[in-house]
Amino acid sequence: MSAIAIAKKDFQDAVRSRGLIVLTAIFVLFTVAGAYIGTQVSGLLGDEAGDTLDLIIGLQTPASFLVPIIALLIGYGAVAGERESGSLKFLLGLPHTRQDVVLGKVLGRTAVVAVSILIGFVAGMIAIFAFTGSFSLLEYAVFTLLTVALGFVYVCIGVGLSSMTKSTTRAAVGAFGLLALFWILWSVIAQLLLYLTSGSVFPQPPIPGWYVAFLSLPPGPAYGSALGAILDEGGLAVASTYEGQGLVEGGIPIVAEPWFGFVLLAAWAFVPLAIGLVRFDRVDL
Amino acid sequence: MTAIQLTDVTKRYGDETALSGLDLAVKEGEIYGFLGPNGAGKSTTINLLLDFVRPTSGEVRVFGHDAQEEGRAIRERTGILPEGFSLYDRLTGRKHLEFATESKGIDVDIDALFERVGLGPDAAGKKVGGYSKGMTQRLALGAAIAGEPDLLILDEPSTGLDPAGARQMREIIRAERDRGATIFFSSHILEQVDAVCDRVGILRDGELVAEDTVDGLRDATADETTLVVELDHLPEGATEHVAALEGVSNVTTQGTVATVTCRDDVKSRVIRAFEEAGATVEDFETEESSLEDLFIDYTTGATA
Numbered sequence: 070m071s072a073i074a075i076a077k078k079d080f081q082d083a084v085r086s087r088g089l090i091v092l093t094a095i096f097v098l099f100t101v102a103g104a105y106i107g108t109q110v111s112g113l114l115g116d117e118a119g120d121t122l123d124l125i126i127g128l129q130t131p132a133s134f135l136v137p138i139i140a141l142l143i144g145y146g147a148v149a150g151e152r153e154s155g156s157l158k159f160l161l162g163l164p165h166t167r168q169d170v171v172l173g174k175v176l177g178r179t180a181v182v183a184v185s186i187l188i189g190f191v192a193g194m195i196a197i198f199a200f201t202g203s204f205s206l207l208e209y210a211v212f213t214l215l216t217v218a219l220g221f222v223y224v225c226i227g228v229g230l231s232s233m234t235k236s237t238t239r240a241a242v243g244a245f246g247l248l249a250l251f252w253i254l255w256s257v258i259a260q261l262l263l264y265l266t267s268g269s270v271f272p273q274p275p276i277p278g279w280y281v282a283f284l285s286l287p288p289g290p291a292y293g294s295a296l297g298a299i300l301d302e303g304g305l306a307v308a309s310t311y312e313g314q315g316l317v318e319g320g321i322p323i324v325a326e327p328w329f330g331f332v333l334l335a336a337w338a339f340v341p342l343a344i345g346l347v348r349f350d351r352v353d354l
Numbered sequence: 355m356t357a358i359q360l361t362d363v364t365k366r367y368g369d370e371t372a373l374s375g376l377d378l379a380v381k382e383g384e385i386y387g388f389l390g391p392n393g394a395g396k397s398t399t400i401n402l403l404l405d406f407v408r409p410t411s412g413e414v415r416v417f418g419h420d421a422q423e424e425g426r427a428i429r430e431r432t433g434i435l436p437e438g439f440s441l442y443d444r445l446t447g448r449k450h451l452e453f454a455t456e457s458k459g460i461d462v463d464i465d466a467l468f469e470r471v472g473l474g475p476d477a478a479g480k481k482v483g484g485y486s487k488g489m490t491q492r493l494a495l496g497a498a499i500a501g502e503p504d505l506l507i508l509d510e511p512s513t514g515l516d517p518a519g520a521r522q523m524r525e526i527i528r529a530e531r532d533r534g535a536t537i538f539f540s541s542h543i544l545e546q547v548d549a550v551c552d553r554v555g556i557l558r559d560g561e562l563v564a565e566d567t568v569d570g571l572r573d574a575t576a577d578e579t580t581l582v583v584e585l586d587h588l589p590e591g592a593t594e595h596v597a598a599l600e601g602v603s604n605v606t607t608q609g610t611v612a613t614v615t616c617r618d619d620v621k622s623r624v625i626r627a628f629e630e631a632g633a634t635v636e637d638f639e640t641e642e643s644s645l646e647d648l649f650i651d652y653t654t655g656a657t658a
Contacts, residue, residue, distance in 0.1 A: 071457065078445070078453045085444040155440040159494060162404065162434035163457040164426050353367070353407040 071165045075173025076180065083143060083181045092139045093185040099131035100193035108200040122205075122302055124197050125212045128190075129296065129305065132216050133289050135189075137223045137251075140182045141244040144227020147174040148345075149240045152354060167350050174228050175221075175342065182220035186213065211299055218334060219292045225338040226288075229345030235354075251287040259283050275318035281307065282324040288337045294330025306330070355418075357382045357505050357536040358403065363412030365398050365560075372398040373560040376412070380538050380553075382504075385531050387547030387568075388540040389649065390557035396540040397437055399557070400509045403538075404434060416505065430458070433498035437509035437540075440490075443483030447473065447493050450482060454497035462500055471496040472522050487514030495523070499530060506530055508539035512546055524550045544649045556649065578603065581614040581621055583628060584637040588612070592631035596624055604650065 083089065107127020148171060151157035160170060190213045198204050230243040260270045263280055267273070272280060285294060290307045297305035306327045323329055358380035365373040373395045380386045390396050401407040402414045405425035414421040416428040441450055451464045468478050471492040482490065491514045498506060508527070512520040527550055531537055541547050547554055548568055556564040564571065585592075588610050596612070597605040601620035606613045614624050625635055 074453065074456045077456075078442075078449070081449065082442045082444050155436075155438050156442060158406065158436035158439040159441055159497070161406065162429065162436055162439075163454055163497070164429040164459075165457060166426050351408075354401070 071169040072173040072176060075160070075165060075169060076176035079147070079174055079177030080180045083178060084184065088142065089139075089181060089185060092135075092142065093188050096131075096135050096139065096185060096189035097192040099135055100128055100189045101196040103128045103131045104193045104196035105200060108197070122208060122300065124201075125208065125296075125300070126302075126305065128193055128212070129293065132186075132189075133219070133292055136182070136186065136216055136220050137248060137288070139185055140178075140220045140223030141227045141248065143178050143181050143185075144174075144224045145231050145240040145244040146237045147178055147228045148231040148349065149234050149237045150231070152235045153237055157354060161354070168346060171228060171232050171342070171346050171349055174231075175225055178228060179217075179221045179224045182224055183217045186217055186220055190216070208300060212296065215292065215296055215299065218295075219288065222288050222292075222334050222338040225342040229341030229343075232345030232349035235352075251289060255287055256284070277318050278320070278322040278325075281317055282322040285325040285329075286333060288334060291330040291333035291337065294325070294327045295334055296330075298327035298330060355382050356380065356415075357417060358386075358538055359413075359415045360399070360402070361413045361415075363399075363402065363414060364410045365395075365402065365407065366410045371560055373402075373409075376557075376560065376562060378555060378562060380536060382536050383531070383534060384552040385527060385537040385539070385550055387551035387554040388538065388557065389542070389544065389547050389554055390540075391542055394557040395560040396542075396557055397509060398560075400437075400507060400538075400540060403507060404429070404436075431504040433500070433503035433506045435491075435494050435498045435506070435508045435511055437513065439494065441482045441485075441493065444481060446479055446481055447485070447489075448478040450493055451478075451496055451500065455500050458501045460501035467496045467500055470499070471526070472519070488516065488519055491515055492519070495526065499526065502533065502535070504535060506535055506537045506539075508537065510541055511539055512541070512543065520546065578615055579618050579621060580641040581616060581624055582639050582641065583612045583614065583625065583635055585610045585612065585628060585633040586636055587633060589632040592628055592633055595631050596627045599623060599627055606650075 104124055107124035227244050231240045234240050264270045285307045294306040356379045360376050360378040363373055363376045388396055402409055403416055403421055405421045408422055417431060419427045451467055455462055473492050511523050527537055551568055553567050555562050588607060593605050593607055601617035604615040616624055628635055
């Protein structure tokens with residue numbers, strides 16, 4: 070109950086930030102552009118224009134880059150910012166526990182990110198309808214829901230990091246360091262490990278299972294896997310690149326199975342959040 | 355029953371000791387003034403009561419609840435005006451009080467609350483980003499007193515208030531005590547405490563150096579005198595020489611003027627001591643010792 074009151078207050082506060090409006094505008098721009106490119110591509114491939122699934126694939130790319138950025142920007146200052154400014158003293162002077170604060174922040178900021186995503190996707194929906202004249206609401210709704218889940222995961226990461234430090238600068242460095250890890254370093258590490266084990270930086274059949282598993286781990290690929298599982302479109306998962314060719318040694322590892330994306334998303338949400346909760350609960354403010 | 359009970363509490367930040375072996379008891383229904391210069395450990399004590407920081411050793415209890423284990427239970431009965439806090443710039447004053455009352459699970463007349471802390475109806479609808487320091491302080495006080503808490507913890511409550519605001523704050527404090535609340539408030543300004551407190555504790559370097567009623571403290575100073583001595587020059591070691599005298603509690607100097615707090619009967623001994631040290635006394639006068647002097651004695655550390 071306490072966490073809900075904080076979430077409500079936090080939502081009202083954060084949703085009024087100017088930064089959010091700018092981010093949402095950028096997101097709208099990208100979804101409309103993504104919808105347009107998706108329409109063109111599906112036309113070029115000779116598919117019937119307006120296959121919502123193709124369009125979703127067109128939208129998945131901007132979403133999987135922009136949603137983490139939006140969610141981390143919204144999340145990283147959530148707790149550290151209140152510690153820095155001193156409003157945490159007001160907040161914790163009221164009968165809330167520290168856990169209430171962290172959980173309330175996660176709920177409130179997730180709601181903020183969800184609003185941003187919904188605005189972006191409604192714009193995308195209108196664009197798709199304008200470009201193609203047809204639309205599958207169910208698939209689109211599922212896609213939207215999973216994207217909000219991705220937002221939730223990154224809010225948990227952002228708020229978790231924010232709970233571990235009293236400096237918003239450090240939380241921001243942590244958040245964007247993590248993005249660099251997921252987006253750049255992760256594949257570099259994968260190539261390096263591959264080189265060390267096989268002597269080549271290019272995966273050659275038979276591709277080791279661990280390599281496919283490793284690449285499937287970060288939240289982005291996990292989101293793709295989960296989307297693939299629920300929309301029954303294997304092409305969205307990392308493993309699909311290799312699976313179709315039957316090249317993976319010993320078959321697709323369980324970690325790279327599309328349904329396992331949900332497990333990974335849950336882990337990426339709850340592990341950083343749990344660490345943040347424990348740290349924040351012990352620290353002198 | 356005691357509202358606040360600290361037992362042998364020590365708090366260290368790294369190598370720095372903020373509080374050492376502090377024992378403190380505040381009775382229910384009293385106004386307790388917690389005095390001390392900045393850095394004496396007042397805020398640390400309050401932060402311990404609110405579980406913002408945890409004791410290195412010792413026990414902190416409020417209404418019998420352990421501050422660390424049962425912090426929420428404590429804060430359900432306590433209104434808090436912290437020091438060095440800020441509010442949410444993008445939210446209105448009304449939203450703040452709505453949030454505070456919702457958090458406390460109470461239903462009160464928010465307009466009446468605004469009026470009580472001296473904020474007009476236009477302030478309620480205004481975003482707090484546009485508030486002055488004094489208005490912010492009043493709003494936070496409104497949040498603290500909402501729902502008639504059994505205990506009020508006020509950390510430097512007059513911060514940012516003009517004299518009229520400070521007087522209004524004292525009136526609210528008295529009214530809250532009269533309805534039965536216990537009030538614990540800290541200040542580095544004596545006159546605020548003097549005017550309103552039932553009992554005063556003076557903290558210095560993390561230790562309670564005096565604790566009494568305001569009248570009791572006054573009595574203790576009654577036979578003390580402040581001697582202002584004008585010298586031709588201040589010889590090296592003169593201050594220490596005088597401070598070491600029996601019956602001298604404090605010596606401060608400013609240029610060639612020395613201010614000595616001492617017992618009435620050692621005044622001439624003090625003058626002689628300056629001359630022994632090599633100075634010529636050009637003039638001197640005595641002032642009646644005040645509570646202010648006592649406070650300075652206790653808090654500057656020159657006490658003999």
